Ligand SMILES: Nc1ncnc2c1ncn2[C@@H]1O[C@H](COP(=O)(O)OP(=O)(O)OP(=O)(O)O)[C@@H](O)[C@H]1O
């Protein structure tokens with residue numbers, strides 16, 4: 112049977128030692144975890160760029176040190192109600208089989224909390240502070256945002272642990288290991304190029320390696336030439352230009368996914384620009400139909416289900432690729 116898993120899943124670190132880089136952040140987090148009741152602060156916030164191992168560290172470390180992770184969505188109203196019960200498994204709505212008798216304790220994990228930072232209508236960062244204060248168990252949070260001003264209210268109640276991009280040589284080493292396991296012979300320059308292009312984002316590097324080697328046993332430098340440079344901060348104008356000149360759904364989706372634009376504004380801008388892309392009225396109608404579905408997803412994402420954003424991104428990307436003629 113062929114294994115068509117994403118390599119980022121297949122090679123997800125199972126123990127702390129498999130997470131490379133950010134040694135200081137790792138040590139600080141593990142020390143905090145191991146301190147138990149002697150912890151000075153009840154909560155930690157791991158923050159830093161995407162794809163560097165924040166979520167991976169929380170999962171690997173709690174698994175390795177025997178803590179039970181209870182993952183909840185910070186922006187979900189139910190979380191507030193549930194947190195008080197997390198410390199008392201018998202009454203919690205979280206299913207009982209997730210609590211282990213041998214567990215050293217439960218830990219509340221609110222991943223990707225930056226989704227709520229700007230959402231003043233939902234209490235924004237204040238809601239998070241409240242969750243931390245009311246929680247009966249230690250709280251671990253992770254965020255991409257490195258805007259210290261926004262994080263300030265958390266500083267008093269949280270141990271802030273900063274993550275940095277993973278260093279290029281460490282990424283190259285990881286890519287080499289994966290190639291070895293996948294029986295792929297890779298030119299050093301090819302791996303170096305993928306690693307440099309990732310700008311310290313291990314997830315993108317592994318994803319790029321997987322797509323550059325698809326169906327190949329040998330990876331040469333020339334196979335990596337088509338990698339798009341990863342631009343961390345794409346503004347609305349560049350993003351629109353990028354997605355409207357993308358040559359595949361995948362490319363458009365990646366661009367949208369990487370940008371930090373206002374999603375509602377982006378949706379409107381895409382709608383406004385569709386008539387420029389599609390001259391055929393049938394294509395245009397199909398594209399508008401898809402955009403309206405994307406809009407429905409945007410509604411469902413709201414401020415609660417950030418995980419649904421990827422469907423929003425993908426639908427918009429599909430709307431831009433209705434007709435190959437238009438590329
Ligand atoms: N430091 C690392 N060492 C080994 N693998 C890593 C590392 N960082 C990321 N990865 C790989 O990338 C995948 C995604 O990493 P992870 O989810 O931990 O990123 P993250 O920092 O939480 O990013 P985000 O801010 O986008 O949530 C992991 O499953 C793993 O395969």
Ligand SMILES: [Mg+2]
Nearest residue numbers: 165166222253
């Ligand atoms: Mg994460």
